[in-house]
Amino acid sequence: MKKFLALTVLFIFAMLAALAEIHVPRASADTKLPEPQTSGGMGLFEALKKRQSAPGGDFPTAPLSDAELSNALWAATGLNRGETGWTVPMDRGLPPYVDVYAALPSGVFRYDWKAHSLADVSKQDIRSKIGLQNFVASAPCSLIFVANAESLAAIKNEELRHQFADVAAGAMTQDVYLAAASMGLGARYIHSIKEADIKRELSLNDRDSVICLMLLGK
């Protein structure tokens, strides 16, 4: 009897451990972000003068406010005129084909530029699993830039698809650098990423590819 009980307890523990490894499926809940700042603030040329990467070894660890996150995401790929104009240029004005995810201590969220909101992706804190450098884990916010294969299908030439996704990510991350400089946040572009792990944590399509991270903190 004792043996049976011990085996049952072991079995339950094993099941719980296995469940903990199972990824939380995409939830449908959306969190509306505060309206982004679209006027005032630091002048563009002053922000250009201040743009720099915060040192990895001493990356700022204080979290962003909702307003700062809202501004950074809007800078990355927000609507800035009507329903079809964005803060970054896209091939032929196509809707953004690079998606932005935010990895925060509270989980992972996908930026929905249409609604300027965050869609739940996962409740896991994945920050320690996404970069090859240790300090990536301590950044309070990592923006993850993902080439969305479905959106990119509108570009027929395969080589151009890759090039244009990289161009978009470059423009988006530079916008984030400038927004960060303007708000006094620390920012750092990261190319050394664990792509397979990120794809799994974000439940991405096989054909999607992760381009880079942008760390933010203050």
Ligand SMILES: Cc1cc2nc3c(=O)[nH]c(=O)nc-3n(C[C@H](O)[C@H](O)[C@H](O)COP(=O)(O)O)c2cc1C
């Ligand atoms: C294409 C590219 C890849 C980069 N990859 C990394 C990286 O993997 N890890 C890192 O710590 N910094 C990375 N950086 C940040 C650079 O090291 C940083 O921009 C450079 O040292 C210049 O500093 P600055 O941005 O302050 O001008 C990358 C920057 C670029 C543009």
